[in-house]
Amino acid sequence: xxxxxxxxxxxxxxxxxxxxxxxxxxxxxQLRQSVAVSENVVTLGDIFMDLESxxxxxxxxxxxxxxxxxxxxxxxxxxxxxxxxxWVPQFGDETLFIERLSDVIGRQEIFAALQETLALxxxxxxYEFELSxxxxxxxxxxxxxxxxxxVSLDIDSRHTRFSAMVAAPxxxxxxxRVRVTGRIHRTEMLPVxxxxxxxxxxxxxxxxxxxxxxxxxxxxGTVASMSELIGMNARRPLRAEMAVRRxxxxxxxxxSKGSSVRMVYRNxxxxxxxxxxxxxxxAAGQEMRIMNLKSKKVVIAKAxxxxxxxxxxxxxxxxx
Numbered sequence: 001x002x003x004x005x006x007x008x009x010x011x012x013x014x015x016x017x018x019x020x021x022x023x024x025x026x027x028x029x030q031l032r033q034s035v036a037v038s039e040n041v042v043t044l045g046d047i048f049m050d051l052e053s054x055x056x057x058x059x060x061x062x063x064x065x066x067x068x069x070x071x072x073x074x075x076x077x078x079x080x081x082x083x084x085x086x087w088v089p090q091f092g093d094e095t096l097f098i099e100r101l102s103d104v105i106g107r108q109e110i111f112a113a114l115q116e117t118l119a120l121x122x123x124x125x126x127y128e129f130e131l132s133x134x135x136x137x138x139x140x141x142x143x144x145x146x147x148x149x150x151v152s153l154d155i156d157s158r159h160t161r162f163s164a165m166v167a168a169p170x171x172x173x174x175x176x177r178v179r180v181t182g183r184i185h186r187t188e189m190l191p192v193x194x195x196x197x198x199x200x201x202x203x204x205x206x207x208x209x210x211x212x213x214x215x216x217x218x219x220x221g222t223v224a225s226m227s228e229l230i231g232m233n234a235r236r237p238l239r240a241e242m243a244v245r246r247x248x249x250x251x252x253x254x255x256s257k258g259s260s261v262r263m264v265y266r267n268x269x270x271x272x273x274x275x276x277x278x279x280x281x282x283a284a285g286q287e288m289r290i291m292n293l294k295s296k297k298v299v300i301a302k303a304x305x306x307x308x309x310x311x312x313x314x315x316x317x318x319x320x
Contacts, residue, residue, distance in 0.1 A: 029087045031076065035098045037062050038142045042098060047071070048085060059083065065102030066139025070095050102139035103146055105168050110135055110180060113148040114164060118184070121155070128185040128214060129162075138168045138176045151177065160184050185214040190243055191226045197238040202252055205230050213243055221245045251283035254303045263290060263301060265311040276301075276309070 045055030080087040149170035167175040232249040265272040282288030282303035301309035
């Protein structure tokens with residue numbers, strides 16, 4: 001009986017100890033799982049939860065903007081002891097990941113700053129710029145000026161390539177620097193078709209627009225005016241937004257081979273007319289061969305309408 005009472009007593013004592021330990025842990029300071037800070041220091045409140053005081057006390061420098069750091073178990077224990085904080089690891093080794101938030105200056109912002117600087121050097125709207133290197137984003141502290149400083153800019157003798165050193169934030173001795181390289185393209189305004197044009201299709205006014213194209217992509221015989229495009233037929237399919245060569249165009253057929261036409265000859269007050277048949281296709285204003293249906297002779301005439309040709313003095317032979 002005495003042994004049974006003793007066993008109950010030991011069990012009750014162990015239970016009290018467990019409950020007392022659990023209660024103590026419930027009130028203990030807890031470690032945060034992860035931290036993201038925007039200032040240049042890390043406070044006790046950033047690291048530990050449920051602090052009764054000193055939560056705003058700065059205890060270390062934060063990582064650089066966009067960077068991170070990890071506090072080991074040993075570092076956390078050392079910090080807790082130094083600041084008299086009741087914290088012990090609950091799950092063996094515990095670490096804390098601390099990230100520094102930042103404003104990011106990326107490719108687009110850096111490219112815009114370079115364009116402004118190149119424009120001041122005389123590279124105006126007649127030039128196009130292309131970045132040829134990977135650009136590492138620049139991280140700056142949140143709320144700081146995101147102005148970009150072009151520290152140096154080198155342009156080759158042919159004005160086709162550039163190299164620049166870019167820094168941000170501007171006028172900051174600790175600014176992050178990145179090197180950027182790229183190409184410079186001279187451009188020219190040219191008319192292009194703004195949609196695909198199939199072979200044989202007539203190009204209308206709504207199908208063309210002015211575009212700025214790289215001179216290096218412009219070949220000999222490229223159409224340079226709207227009048228050379230509008231009303232012409234595509235000899236072969238034309239790609240949208242691309243320069244068009246004259247060799248890719250043909251004048252629309254006004255009179256088709258085999259068509260019946262009215263042959264007209266004028267000389268002062270003299271007017272002669274006869275019926276004929278086209279021996280070949282003819283475009284507007286183009287000389288073509290016409291057979292006189294009455295005499296069966298062939299004359300040279302110019303197509304002026306879908307069924308009319310004008311016979312010149314030189315082509316009069318065989319008219320009658």
